[in-house]
Amino acid sequence: MSTPIRLGTRRSALAQAQSGHVAAALERISGRRVELVPIVSEGDTNRASLSEIGGLGVFATRLREALLAGQCDFLVHSLKDLPTAVPEGLFIAATPPREDARDVVITRDGTPLHALRAGAKVGTGSPRRIAQVRLRSPRSEVVDIRGNVDSRLARVETGELDAVILAAAGLSRLGSETTLKREELGLAEWPTAPGQGSLAVETTVDAASDLRAALAELDDEDTRLAITVERAILEGLDAGCQAPMAAHAVVTGDSMRVRTIVYDPASERRIGLDVTESLNRGYIRSHGSGDDADAADGADPNRAAREFGLSVARRLLEQGAADLVPREQS
Template identity: 40%
Template structure:
């Protein structure tokens, strides 16, 4: 067993966040020297999990853009990191703002789960099959805009809350269909509920969707245990997607989709931004061959380039009015 001091892991207190953090807790403990098959107590001793309730979890009746944006899912956790109350944080990468507080870094990204958006409904097999004027539940401006681009007749119902809450609202008939991240459903053992998926090329997911990320203080970024839990391919792909996010000044007020796929040294990418009503869509495709010298920086450069091109074309049209 390693003599490495325990690594305290901060995470949101939602059921999905705790499930995701639990997966990473075992990986981190193993990287610290806890043997495979160790007891829950041994894992907890090496990498204790510390739930932290965030403002985004407390406020469930309004869109994130109305109450401060994505940062409300990370603010309290990042404060605990900076104060030294925890040593790292596990996040869904799609929930991370384009810019981080000074002194913090996204230090490791493990293998990505399914990045697609899942369509769940009791009245239709696909989004395209919904009856005219059907109610689609989502709190995501991107999902709203992408759905309205295909089906402008749909009524969008604001649907926040954890996965169980959204599924319960669907069961109560508050919406005819909902869109959720397939990765979250899979991690909760609910993947079987999906009726179909949005085509990730026609409707690219949020930058980083399906990926978890470990955030640390800058001075801890090169710890050996972080390298042990990171996936090179995922790290390169999400670097491109977050480059596009940064170039587009991505927030909860912009409907942005980005998908990067790595095949050997070749990375291909789609970036899009839509007007909130889905009427206009601005897209760019691009690719690059990575040199092997600094693949992460080269992938980010591709994302920055495509994102800047979309931003230049879309202008203020892609921003939700304040």
């Protein structure tokens, strides 16, 4: 019997569920058994607010250390939790097809977020969501919360909170069943974090060629191009993955559209762009960006997508976004 492939994963129910989906797909492709290797990250043990510790990549650092130490063969991350810098010796081998990238509001009675009563308590630990709630429901009180999906739902069920904001993809992957009501928030007016709804499959640059080839079959090109643009905007802003900003890109036919907003957490000020770029033979033409990134035959589509995202970030900075986002910490 062949040696199983070891998949390093956090111990949370959501991490185990999304890792299980990837493991099943890889078993079908490779014909080998995939074994989950639970790893405890700082984000699982440090109960401080994500707004205080999130920029450090707390959900990824310990897993990456385990991968580099040979304790597992590859990792599955929630892409929105990953810092934009990939450590030396590692690379993202695949981005499977993206799930629903929207946020959802969970309430007991289905009251829309904008119609919640004055003083209603809305739970979220994300600076981006906090800023968005304050714009959509300014009479509400935002409560900074941590915890898994079930514990957050329970706080609404018991009446401790009137609503929580969660990622639609996480609810879908967990298959959470609840009598609570949900309101889907449209991406046009409520864009989400770079990479939300996407997974990153990461391994070492010197991984066995058969493993790399099998992981590559999990990759979805449209998802990779979209998240590359989104994460390049985050990189260009020099902001952490818990920054009060949103970016969502969609590939449709021969074009890509990205909506991005940087929020001021202390006021209603925000800076946004809605940009559509042409695609040419699967990669982006960066019109007039000044980076000489126009696509040519044989060019790397991911490099072109990154240049596009960086050009969008520069435009945001030119409009004053640097005053609104904290710098990334290493």
